[in-house]
Amino acid sequence: MRQATLTLNRIWLIMLFATLTTWGLGEGGAGGRLAMLTMLAMAFIKGVLVIDDFMELRHAPLLWRVLLIGWLGLVTALIVLSYWIGS
C-alpha cells in the first residue's frame, strides 16, 4: 500500500480548509440553496477523503468503496431533497 505521509498531511489541510469554509458560511449567516449545497459538497469531499485515504478503501475491494461512498452520496442527496421540499 502506497502511504506517503505527505499525502496524509495534504488531506488534513484540505479538510481543515473545507471546515473553515463551512464555518465561515455559518458566520456570514449564509442561508439559501447555494450555501446549503456548498456545505454539503464540502462534507462530501471530506467524507470521501476519510473513506479513501484514512480508511484506505481506495486500495480495498471495490465493493467497500461503493458501499461507503454510496452511503455518503445517498445521505447527502436525501438531505438536499429535504431542503428542496422544505423550502
Next chain:
Amino acid sequence: MARAFQIKVSFNMQHINELPAVEPHLRGDLAIWIFILAELLAFGVFFVVYAFTRARHVELFNAAQLGLDRNAGALNTVLLITGSWCVAHAVAAARQDRQAIAVRWMAGGLCGGLAFLVVKIAEYQAKFAAGLSMDSDTFHMFYFSLTFFHFMHVVLGVGILIILLFKLRAGAYGSHDAHGLETGAAYWHMVDLAWIVLFPLVYVMH
C-alpha cells in the same frame, strides 16, 4: 491474503513507501467493517429523519439552530479531523516499525478525542444551564439525541484508542502485523465521518 512480493523502502523521515499489494486489500478485521456499515446505517437514518422533520418545521429549526454554539461544533470538527489524521499517521508509522513515532501520533489522536468530549460536555452544560433539554422542542430533541448518540460513539472510540496506545507501546503492532491497529483505526475514522455530516447538517445549514 498472499502477496507476490513486498519491498519496504524508507527514503527519509518524511516518506514511507511500500510497493502495492497485488490484490485490493481491506484493512483491519472484516467484523469491524460490518459494524461500521451498521453504524453508518443508523447515523444515516438519523440524519435523514432529522432533515425531513426539519422540512416540516423550517422556521422552528432555523430559529433554534441560532442558539447552537457553532464555534464549539467547528472546533469539534477540527478535533476529530485532526484526531483521524494522527491515527492515520500512527498506522503508517507502525507499519514501518517506527514504534516511538507511532505511539506519539496515537497519543495525539487520543488527545483529539478527549478534547472533543470535553468541548461537547461544556456545550451540553451551557444548554442545560439555559434551561434547554430534549423536551424543549422538536429541534432540541434531535440536537440532543443525535449529538449524544454520536458522543457515545466517540466514547467507545476513545476507549479503543487507549487500548491501541497501550498495545503500541508494548510493541504489539509493526510491519509484521498491524491488523488490530488498522481495525481500531477504521472505527475511529467512522466516528469522524459521521460528525463530518452531522456538523453542517445540524449546526450550520439553514
